[in-house]
Amino acid sequence: MIDLRLLRVDPDRVRASQRARGEDVELVDALLAADERQRSSSSRFDELRNEQRQLGKQVAQAKGDEKAALLERTKELSGEVKAANAEQTEAEAEVQRLLGGLANLLDPAAPIGGEEDFVTLEEVGTPRDFGAEGFEPRDHVELGKLLGAIDTERAAKVSGSRFYYLTGVGALLELALVNMAVAQATEAGFIPMITPALVKPRAMEGTGFLGQAAENVFHLPEDDFYLVGTSEVPLAAYHMDEILDADQLPLRYAGFSPCFRREAGTYGKDTRGIIRVHQFDKVEMFSYVAPEDAEAEHKRLLQWEKDFLNKLGLAYRVIDVASGDLGASAMRKYDIEAWIPTQGKYRELTSTSNCGEFQARRLGIRMRGEEGNRPLATLNGTLCAVPRTIVALLETHQLADGSVVVPEALRPYLGGREVLTPVGK
């Protein structure tokens, strides 16, 4: 949600932002009109209500004929007040409806364009050259099978496509990655959190996932719960309707939760393996900061993401995501894509977004500072999305015989194991 006052003062800026995102520009004018209507109906109600309250005081003290006369007028007023109130409520709801459909303002520094128009900020590490090493790399599905780590066949039997079991060393690998991520986050001052995976509509909506992203959200209609696609949702909604003291910021949480995604419209994409699944676990960083600190915090989140991937010895590139591919909440977004050897390309592993005041406004989260109460900024970033990290890890560090070398930093979390070896060998 953006600031209505900004929309009044500088509608062109909002129009430009909508245009760059490929979103509805007309919405801006509809909203301006609705806002005008809301304000005039509201001041009408204010006046009537004021009169009603004044008369009410007189009624309380009046007696006899005087009282009867007053009552006549107040009865009439009562109807007018009700009508004005209804009108105001309706106008207000219309404003909220339109405002809720407006995407966040774009950061002027974000690249303009569609999915393909990202800007590569840097490439880190060198993709391994298996040709030079003289063997053909196995993909993560094959490796997972050899190691007894991943079972997608039985998962299909039990849950259908896009599900998986992590078995044996695979299960241990997830726990190790999660522990390593949580340890890094905790050391950096994040408060570790284990969050609900089912949330109410308000939380989902406030975080900005029920707009264009709604088709990818699981919903339980009988109970009106949503399954979160990321712990960003419960972490953002954690402080819903609260006013936080400015001096306790920045407030940083590292959430661990399962994540559920419908993956609607992705039939035929990444059908093999565990790149694109309906359920996975993830450690997510989330920050509440003063708006003026948001940009710097965004860089910090990115750095923590890089630190984690560096420790795992992965090759990756950092991209600055283009305007059309940001999602409704983000002003700017950096993705880190790791090199996946058997695909011969970079695939998204983590993503960090600066949502500015957008989510905070929708969720009613403010900060109390010297300048009074004002919305704060929220940011999020993936520390470790488990399945894709496992994919990159297995494929990158495999050996000719199907063994996988465990990166040094991860070994303490795997009981000191240095190599994962195929089962039965």
Next chain:
RNA sequence: GGAGGCUUCGCCUAGUCCGGUCUAUGGCGCCGCACUGCUAAUGCGGUUUCGGGGUUAUUCCUGAUCGAGGGUUCAAAUCCCUCAGCCUCCGCCA
């Protein structure tokens, strides 16, 4: 799932039976000022939140807000209904 209790402006709390002077009481905390070698104590003032309007030195006018929504009424923190959350007990349960 059943029965009962509770929800008031940061926290605690008065007010709800019996509707109007509630412009919501008091305490704690916090902020400012005064006093004081320093601190403390004391005194005075301020302190829910969100809008709209006027003037912009600053202040003034006004509406909403007592868990949420609806209803009754000229008038609702107060009466009625629905819902949510919390607590206690019973049942069930990892």
